[in-house]
Amino acid sequence: MLTAGERSLAMEKYQAAVDSAATSATWTARARGWYETGKYEKALKDLNGALALDSLFAPANQLRAEYAFHTEDNEAVVKYTDRALATELKPAAKSQMLVMRGQAKAALRINKDALADLKEGLGVRTDDLPAMKVLARLYDQNGQYAESLAVLESLCALEPEDLGNWSNRGYELNQLERYDDALAVLETALDQDKDQPVVLSNKAFALMKTNRNEDALKTVEHSLKSDPNNPYALRTRAELRIRKGNLDKACDDLTLAKALGSAPGVDEMIKENCGGGR
Numbered sequence: 001m002l003t004a005g006e007r008s009l010a011m012e013k014y015q016a017a018v019d020s021a022a023t024s025a026t027w028t029a030r031a032r033g034w035y036e037t038g039k040y041e042k043a044l045k046d047l048n049g050a051l052a053l054d055s056l057f058a059p060a061n062q063l064r065a066e067y068a069f070h071t072e073d074n075e076a077v078v079k080y081t082d083r084a085l086a087t088e089l090k091p092a093a094k095s096q097m098l099v100m101r102g103q104a105k106a107a108l109r110i111n112k113d114a115l116a117d118l119k120e121g122l123g124v125r126t127d128d129l130p131a132m133k134v135l136a137r138l139y140d141q142n143g144q145y146a147e148s149l150a151v152l153e154s155l156c157a158l159e160p161e162d163l164g165n166w167s168n169r170g171y172e173l174n175q176l177e178r179y180d181d182a183l184a185v186l187e188t189a190l191d192q193d194k195d196q197p198v199v200l201s202n203k204a205f206a207l208m209k210t211n212r213n214e215d216a217l218k219t220v221e222h223s224l225k226s227d228p229n230n231p232y233a234l235r236t237r238a239e240l241r242i243r244k245g246n247l248d249k250a251c252d253d254l255t256l257a258k259a260l261g262s263a264p265g266v267d268e269m270i271k272e273n274c275g276g277g278r
Helices: 004-020 024-036 040-053 058-070 074-085 091-107 111-122 129-141 145-158 163-175 179-192 197-209 213-226 231-243 247-259 266-273
Strands: none
Touching: 004 024, 024 040, 024 058, 040 058, 058 074, 058 091, 074 091, 091 111, 091 129, 111 129, 129 145, 129 163, 145 163, 163 179, 163 197, 179 197, 197 213, 197 231, 213 231, 231 247, 231 266, 247 266
C-alpha cells in the first residue's frame, strides 16, 4: 500500500501526464489514482473524459465497470464489461470482467447468461467468495444440484464459520436425495446455532424423507417457532400431518405456504389433499 507521500507523488505524475497529452490512457491512469485513493467523483470525471475520446478504450471501460460494481449500478456494470470484453484482455482482466458481469446479470435476473459468465470467469478460482455464492445459487436454480454442491463444499472449507454455507450445502444434498449426508452437514450448522430456522427446516425435511417422522415433526415445529412464514417448513409439516391423517391442518399449512410464494410441490399437494384447491 502506498504511503500518503507516495500517493501524492503518483498523482502529480498522473497530472503531468494529462497536462502533457490528454489521451484516453492518461485520463484513465489518473482516474485509477483517484479511484484507489477513494476520490470516486474525480475518478468518474476522468473516466468520462477518457471514454469521450475513445469509447472502446479497454482500461477505461474496465475501471468504469469497477466503479459501477462498487455503486451497485448493475445495468452500467453490464454495459461497461460488455465493452471491455469486446477487446483482447489479459486472462486476469477477462476473468474479473466476466465475474462482475455475471453477478450484475444475476442481480438483474438474467440468470442463464449470469451462470455462463460466472462459470467461465471463476474457473477454478476460489478467491471471490461472494461470486461463488451467487454461482452456487444459480446452479441450484438451474437444477444443477451436484454442481451447486461442489461450490458449496469449497465455500464450507474456505469459510467454515459461515452457517449459510453449511445450510445451503445440506439443502443441495437433500435435493440429491442424500439425506443421511445432509443430516451430518446440517448438524455442523446447528453446532453454530441450534435455533437457526432454515437449517432446522432442511433437517426436518431430511428426517421426514428417512421416515423419522416424530423427530421430523419436532424439528420442523422448532423451525416454525422461530420463523412461522417459511413455506418450505410449512410444506414439510403439511406432509407430516398428511401422513398422520390430519388433512385440515395440513391444508392450512399448504394454503399459507402457497400464499407466501410457495415451495416446489405445494400446488400438487393441495390438489391431491385439499379438495382441488384453496
